[in-house]
Amino acid sequence: MIKIQIDGTFYEVKGDRNLLETCLALGFDIPYFCNHPSLGSVGACRLCAVKKFADADDKKGRVVMSCMEAVTEGMRISVNDPAVKTFRAAVIEGLMTNHPHDCPICDEGGECHLQDMTVMTGHNYRKFVFKKRTYNNQNLGPFVQHEMNRCIQCYRCVRFYRDYAGGKDLNVFGSANHVYFGRHKDGILESEFSGNLVEVCPTGVFTDKPLKKHYARKWDMTNAPSVCMHCGLGCNIIVSERYGSVRRVMSRYNGSVNGYFICDRGRFGYEFINNPDRIKKIQFRPSKNNNLQEAREVSETGLSEIFKSGKVVGIGSPRASLESNFALSALVGKNNFFHGISGKEQKLIQKAVSILESGIAHSPSLKEIEKCDAVLILGEDVTNTAPMMALSLRQASRNKTLGIAAKLGIPKWNDNAVREMDQDTKSPFFIASSFSTKLDELADEIYNAAPGDIARFGYSIASAINSGAPVLIHPDEKLQNRVRKIADALSAAENPLIVTCITSGNEDILNASANIAIALSTAGKKPSIAIAFPECNSVGLSMLDGGSLDEAADTISKNGADTLIILENDLYGRLSLKNADSIFEKCRQIIVLDHLMNETAKRADILLPASTFADSVGTIVNNEGRAQRFYNVIQVAEPVKESWRWISDMVKISEKNNDYTWDKFDNVVASLVSSYPVFSGIKEKMVSADFRFFNEKIARQNKRFSGRTAMNANISVSEPKPPQDNDSPLNFSMEGYKGDPPSSLIPYYWSPGWNSSQSMTKYMDEPEGHLKEGGDPGIIIFSNKNKSSVDYFKNFPDPFKAKPGELLIVPVYMIFGSEELSSKGETIAERISEPFILFNEKEITKLQLIENEKSKFIINQVVITAIVKHDNKIPDGVAGLSVLTAGMQYTDLPDLGKVLST
């Protein structure tokens, strides 16, 4: 600890951060723009001036930029010295000379860091009489709105976009007073993280374009802490609502998961909630069930008949909460509950979870991934399947540079200096993939091969690390040298990381990754294995008992089923058309609970409107084994109900087991925990609906929330009672605890004088640290068993050999389009590509295909039409087919296929 003196008072600080962040952590309000805890500081804005004194006798002192100042023992500074206050007001006045008179129509207004800082420094009247500089704006695509006139040249956007997120197409142009931040010409921002510009920009240059279509001010929105549903990483988000519709998603800080950022799929994927195709009514198919009419009572009679007499089979879903899945399994019984994923996927996920639980490797959080010093990616294109993991891997690749910088005495926060010193130094980074990926630019070695060969590559790395591992030596000397190089680099690292995959559908790759981890831990290292699970609750679902969809189909075809209940799942996206149809044909009655109309919902005899993550409470488990809770932001409106509540109603009607009738969310959690003790942490450590903070609930609305007595006045002038929430400790009103709430219940970020999302800092123990009041949210439920129980995997797959006329088709996942729910949002839909298939150029010529034109292919009797594109990293005899949930029939990949001659 270091002792420093600020305005006459002594403080003990850690000293690893710059002076500005140290002061912010101590609670001082020093205005700043360009400093960002994750991006470091460059001293561009000159706002964070403080006075530094040479020693105890120095009366004069000198003005320094606190963000560029290291904290040293015995340092004496002044934050509130009149000279620096005047200096800061003058800097703001200078920045404001060109800032337009826009606030009323600026989407940043009310949560603008520039507004906050201007008020904080006390500048109010404009003295500058000359003209304002203007710029032409660019169309940056459907996600981000560009308004360059508002720019204050803090360089945060390019530092995030280029330096942090590895984007290429945003840069700074011009010089002096004509500096311009944008693309070289109009066009869609290519980075998967472009939406973060909205939060990174301290003013309104980059604003949220989908929000613009249904704009509401920050103070007017009802907010709730939530968890992203669009991949397996479980990034924390804040969902905001106004007038009954979801308006936007912002990142919610979690120092162990996503930090300050989220990807574009997470930020803009929410629009499916507002889709006109939402199921909002109970629907019956009258022709088949004449006894069922639209009246609720009649349906209950009908349902009770079914539950009393017949056999009921339930199919769960990896995109539904743990509680909803458990409720269904409780209703139908464990033997009749199926996971709603294919047998192959289930086996892979269970294998992956067992590897993570076995203790042979650590299951790292995204923040821990950032600290790894060597990375090997086996078969996964993380940029598309789990984008935020790719962002963490990009940071991991800088650790070697940071290590060198630390030796030279350059602290991490001194971003420009570190990058100048850096040039091209990168941590060891290796990729084995069937096609080119965006992270290839970071890699020292790239091995492109068919999935089976990638597994063989992994096995050979394991055997090169530790002679105890099953031996696999490539006959090709060059390849074997590369294997040795990777093995040496991984062995030399302290915290090597293996990123392995489920999406490529190859179990051998998982086994090979486990072998490498075992080999490394035998060598005394602490290896980590990170896996991008395909859906938000894949891990949680795998921890419940139940068979796969294939087993469900078997059971139904053998024994038949009177009723099939499908929970938030589109079987046509998981089974071939024939298999899915056969399941539906064998069942007398089909009950579907879902949010959006899809092929499965169309087959339903009874279609029940289920609430989305925005209007229900639930728990999901992410790739790390972290159980996290999402809270409702919209009061669920009848007849829409949470899936578990629908199922509870069914239990009541069936009169089967009254232990499983729940009227509150916490009761479902209690039943879940009593059936599956592995989840006991959820009940013990997560707050229940009865939780009160200083005897108060937490308010979802800001104190400035407006329109309370007018928003419903068109319906009735008498104001309704605010909706009651029995399922969460949050309130649907402005009433509630006024200070910082517990970390897992932060509905929005606000602090006096800090209206923008920069107020996040006030909720942390230090910038980029952990949240106060309970630490980073989430509970790890993986139990680490004994290491020795796991042996090396020995069954090597055969090397891949291309057969003439036959192609191995591997899946190519896309950030936009491969995930079901986000694809139904109108903005994301604009970014979804048409189905495409990738070959190397030689192969295209050989197969007599024409690039950029549509061709037909046949895979397992399914005809696919896709645009032919080239990717020269794809090996001969292999093709990469895009995985899209809409506009493409489902086929199980990887599989053999061929060109359909016309």
Added chain:
Amino acid sequence: MLSILRSIWYTFLHAFHKRETQGYPEKLPYLPPRYRGRIILSRDSDGNERCVACNLCAAVCPVDCIALQAANDENGRRYPEFFRINFSRCIYCGFCEEACPTYAIQLIPDFEMGEYDRQNMVYEKEHLLISGEGKYHGYNFYNVAGVDMGVKGTGKGENEEAPVDLKNLIH
């Protein structure tokens, strides 16, 4: 006894005082232009709605009786999709007029808002919007704002330079 007679006398004298009773509604009272009565939404000199849906009036309203939703027209110009004032809650404080950055919302000297049904006190945009500029003439927010929303081009506003030419190194 004497005090009663005195009271009768003074009461009698009132018969000759100046009358305070107003002949309302036959004779309408004079209200100064800045009297805070019924709220209206005005238009600018081009005949476009002045309201830019910034939400400041709603935010400042102490009784929260203003609700609106922003929308954008084909040029990106922002306007309120709906604008609702619940006059049964309004206290005519005039804060909304003070907060308005575009002179759109104005309080006018009209107080005759009696209704038998409270629901009729809820005014929508079509009830609030007048065709003139109200009390403040000649102000068009978009002429001074820095954005191009179909009213004027970038750099064409008051006190603005022409847009920066990025390809030019001389400045």
